[in-house]
Amino acid sequence: MVALGMILPFLHDFALAEPKRLTEDGILKRDPYFVDGGKGLIYGYDEQDDLVRVLRLDLETGKSEPFVPDVGDKHHIEPKLSPDGRFMSVTECTGNLTAKLVIRNLEERKDVYITHSGRGGTRSPVFTPDSKRVVYAFAETGPQQLWSVQIDGKEKKQLTQCEGVSNWPSFTPDGKRIVFSNSRENNYEIYSMSADGTDEKRLTENTIMDIRPVVSPDGSQIAFTSTRDGGYNVYVMKIDGTNVRALTAGLDRDDYPAWHPDGRHVVIVSEKGGRFDLYLHEVPPGAVNPDGKPLADTGS
Amino acid sequence: MIGVGDFKANDCNGLSRRSFLKTAAAVPFAMGAGLPSLLDVQAAQERGRAKSVILLWLWGGPSHIDTFDPKPDAPMDYRGPFGTIPTKIPGVHFTEMLPRLAQRNDKFSLIRSMVTTDGGHPGAGTIGVTGFKESPTVHPNFGSIIAKHRGNSGALPPFFYLGRGIPRDLPRRIEGYGGGTLGKAYDPFLVSCSQHGDVNIPTLKMLDGITPNRIQDRKKLLDQLDAAHRTLDGARIDDWEKTHQAAYGLLTDPKAKDAFDLTREKEKTRESYGQTAFGQSCLLARRLAQVGVPYIQVNWSEYVETFTPNGDWGWDTHIYNFELLQDRHCPILDRAFSALLDDLYDRGMMEDTLVVAMGEFGRTPKISKRAAREHHQHCYFSIWAGAGVQPGRTIGESDARAERPLTEPISPLMAGTTIAELCGVGAQQRAEMKVLDGGSVINELL
Numbered sequence: 062m063v064a065l066g067m068i069l070p071f072l073h074d075f076a077l078a079e080p081k082r083l084t085e086d087g088i089l090k091r092d093p094y095f096v097d098g099g100k101g102l103i104y105g106y107d108e109q110d111d112l113v114r115v116l117r118l119d120l121e122t123g124k125s126e127p128f129v130p131d132v133g134d135k136h137h138i139e140p141k142l143s144p145d146g147r148f149m150s151v152t153e154c155t156g157n158l159t160a161k162l163v164i165r166n167l168e169e170r171k172d173v174y175i176t177h178s179g180r181g182g183t184r185s186p187v188f189t190p191d192s193k194r195v196v197y198a199f200a201e202t203g204p205q206q207l208w209s210v211q212i213d214g215k216e217k218k219q220l221t222q223c224e225g226v227s228n229w230p231s232f233t234p235d236g237k238r239i240v241f242s243n244s245r246e247n248n249y250e251i252y253s254m255s256a257d258g259t260d261e262k263r264l265t266e267n268t269i270m271d272i273r274p275v276v277s278p279d280g281s282q283i284a285f286t287s288t289r290d291g292g293y294n295v296y297v298m299k300i301d302g303t304n305v306r307a308l309t310a311g312l313d314r315d316d317y318p319a320w321h322p323d324g325r326h327v328v329i330v331s332e333k334g335g336r337f338d339l340y341l342h343e344v345p346p347g348a349v350n351p352d353g354k355p356l357a358d359t360g361s
Numbered sequence: 362m363i364g365v366g367d368f369k370a371n372d373c374n375g376l377s378r379r380s381f382l383k384t385a386a387a388v389p390f391a392m393g394a395g396l397p398s399l400l401d402v403q404a405a406q407e408r409g410r411a412k413s414v415i416l417l418w419l420w421g422g423p424s425h426i427d428t429f430d431p432k433p434d435a436p437m438d439y440r441g442p443f444g445t446i447p448t449k450i451p452g453v454h455f456t457e458m459l460p461r462l463a464q465r466n467d468k469f470s471l472i473r474s475m476v477t478t479d480g481g482h483p484g485a486g487t488i489g490v491t492g493f494k495e496s497p498t499v500h501p502n503f504g505s506i507i508a509k510h511r512g513n514s515g516a517l518p519p520f521f522y523l524g525r526g527i528p529r530d531l532p533r534r535i536e537g538y539g540g541g542t543l544g545k546a547y548d549p550f551l552v553s554c555s556q557h558g559d560v561n562i563p564t565l566k567m568l569d570g571i572t573p574n575r576i577q578d579r580k581k582l583l584d585q586l587d588a589a590h591r592t593l594d595g596a597r598i599d600d601w602e603k604t605h606q607a608a609y610g611l612l613t614d615p616k617a618k619d620a621f622d623l624t625r626e627k628e629k630t631r632e633s634y635g636q637t638a639f640g641q642s643c644l645l646a647r648r649l650a651q652v653g654v655p656y657i658q659v660n661w662s663e664y665v666e667t668f669t670p671n672g673d674w675g676w677d678t679h680i681y682n683f684e685l686l687q688d689r690h691c692p693i694l695d696r697a698f699s700a701l702l703d704d705l706y707d708r709g710m711m712e713d714t715l716v717v718a719m720g721e722f723g724r725t726p727k728i729s730k731r732a733a734r735e736h737h738q739h740c741y742f743s744i745w746a747g748a749g750v751q752p753g754r755t756i757g758e759s760d761a762r763a764e765r766p767l768t769e770p771i772s773p774l775m776a777g778t779t780i781a782e783l784c785g786v787g788a789q790q791r792a793e794m795k796v797l798d799g800g801s802v803i804n805e806l807l
Contacts, residue, residue, distance in 0.1 A: 087636045088556065091688065107556070110525060110638055111664075111673040134670040157531060157669045158679045181731040182668065182680040200732030204438075226442045226683060226732055244442030247433060248457075269444035269457045272687070288444070288457045293692070312460060314692055334632035335640065335696065 080340040087336030092139045099322040103128050105138045115140045143192035150186040150195050164212050173214040185229045190236040198228045220258045229273045234280045242272050264302030277320050284318035284327050295329050308342050409785030411715040411748035413650035416658045419720035420528045421665035421675030426726045426763040429742045430473045431456050435762045439726045458691035461699035467753045468702050469746035474757025474766035477738045482530040482665045485721035487537030492774030495536040503777040504656035505540045505547035506796050510786045511655040516614030518550035523642040524660030558623035558641040620652045633700040640697035650714050682733035711747040719743035726763045748783050756805045774800045
């Protein structure tokens with residue numbers, strides 16, 4: 062467990078319920094992900110009108126710098142680091158209407174490109190907790206499914222065979238289950254299944270989207286984005302789908318939740334006054350609203 | 362939903378006055394062999410009130426079924442993953458990614474039965490902004506027609522493109538971007554606007570460091586322009602003179618210069634549009650309309666390509682259709698377009714400002730094997746507000762899978778004719794200019 066207050070001197074008031082703004086530029090951002098035990102944060106950033114690249118925010122200095130140098134004109138989105146810190150996965154735009162999953166060995170500076178036939182793009186790569194494989198979403202010949210591949214690019218296999226669009230896989234810390242979203246019920250709902258694709262359980266049920274589920278470091282909770290209250294907002298629920306709590310509210314967009322390694326904070330890309338920045342939210346330990354008042358279980 | 366004339370139109374009050382007028386006027390027309398009825402004369406007098414047109418050009422082909430014409434009861438391989446939400450108009454639903462516009466569709470009318478005749482971007486793009494195919498003759502852009510009709514308003518050109526460049530795909534730009542048969546004099550004047558609201562005029566790129574906000578000294582500018590002029594060879598001087606004159610006028614006229622300075626807006630207003638190039642361009646469009654520019658086309662992007670090296674996120678979502686609409690395109694559009702509508706209403710500009718939003722076509726309702734959508738020219742949407750357009754209507758209806766209109770199709774030529782009519786370019790003037798031949802007005806909007 063990381064002592065957030067000791068490594069983030071400028072976050073001295075992190076314990077307060079008020080979210081802490083981590084960036085100030087207001088530029089469109091996406092896909093934040095904590096690295097280096099919570100000392101840094103990598104995220105996608107609209108560097109130009111026609112280029113999204115990955116930056117690393119140093120949480121000790123508050124400065125952001127390019128995380129992947131020399132990207133040229135290739136968009137990079139959805140970056141992740143393996144739990145052992147040796148590999149990076151990212152979705153790279155490799156040509157016209159084409160994007161590939163890249164698994165980069167950070168020590169040897171070698172890239173492995175995961176290829177499928179024809180045009181298309183991989184989505185939402187995530188490492189298995191043992192750092193041996195990457196699970197991602199791809200539509201090979203029809204409905205978008207979840208796939209798994211070794212970090213050396215071998216043993217690619219399809220994990221799901223279901224209708225609708227599947228996306229945003231996230232592992233429980235023990236690696237035994239995958240939480241993800243699927244649209245077979247007319248909109249995105251969140252599901253949980255065994256890592257081999259069996260034993261599926263539905264965790265949410267409503268008429269609008271529940272997307273980008275991310276399992277907390279201790280495996281007890283899931284942060285996710287939903288439009289259930291009008292705009293894009295971020296919620297937290299127990300790993301079984303109960304005890305849903307809103308971290309944000311309102312029409313201004315709050316999206317892309319990512320857990321801090323301490324398991325008590327979630328970083329969110331929030332659009333406030335038309336400007337997109339990273340905000341660190343404290344996750345209430347119990348069932349309470351952002352205003353601190355107790356919240357009855359809203360169900361899922 | 363009620364059937365009126367050629368189209369189905371509904372609003373929250375049932376049969377509209379204009380629809381009633383059209384129905385009533387049909388009888389004397391049929392009997393009178395084309396003699397205009399009193400009602401039609403009144404209708405004509407009500408038209409032509411648009412002092413300015415703002416066209417939000419959603420370049421690349423936005424998916425109609427994932428935005429303004431959802432089909433939640435269609436088969437799974439058609440309907441897509443998005444839920445639907447109710448709007449201000451009972452019985453009309455949008456997808457969940459457009460909550461602000463859903464609360465404002467009592468301020469605009471939506472056409473769900475647009476059809477075009479070309480399935481490629483440059484071809485359909487030209488049809489979309491001229492009403493005609495690219496060959497054998499390139500017809501004038503709707504904006505060029507209005508520009509010729511109105512002429513210049515002081516130093517400001519009458520027809521602006523706001524965006525990075527002339528709309529194009531990777532191979533080439535569209536042919537119908539400008540004056541066409543009316544001549545290059547009626548080409549649009551290109552101005553770009555960054556996500557920070559910084560305005561740039563690409564035609565002045567030879568003058569390093571010159572931007573509207575930095576012009577403080579008239580003499581200094583003249584010196585710089587003259588210096589640039591001396592570097593040109595003879596063949597380029599004519600072009601330079603035109604550019605020079607327009608740019609010089611823009612940058613030295615206080616009214617024009619002021620129009621480009623978004624810092625004069627309240628911070629809250631700028632924020633409401635969103636810190637995106639499209640959002641700030643919409644704000645700039647409002648400022649240009651405010652000072653009387655007749656036609657402003659806000660281009661969503663220069664390139665149609667959405668996830669491509671150098672592509673600036675057009676609506677051509679052959680890959681990542683669902684992800685990009687949800688992550689980027691719809692939230693940006695929802696915020697900027699809503700802010701524009703609110704701003705125009707709050708300032709009392711809606712009476713004489715016409716706002717139109719559309720792309721060159723829609724996208725295939727059947728989801729592709731790559732979990733995305735391809736080009737679809739057989740059915741798409743357009744949105745209309747202001748300058749006499751009756752708000753709150755849903756005009757036309759697509760079939761159960763959003764593949765084809767169930768009602769009479771509405772073409773880009775009809776859209777252009779309606780824009781012209783609302784700007785006071787009536788049938789007589791159109792005939793004299795030899796433009797929009799054969800076009801008819803979308804009466805259900807009026």
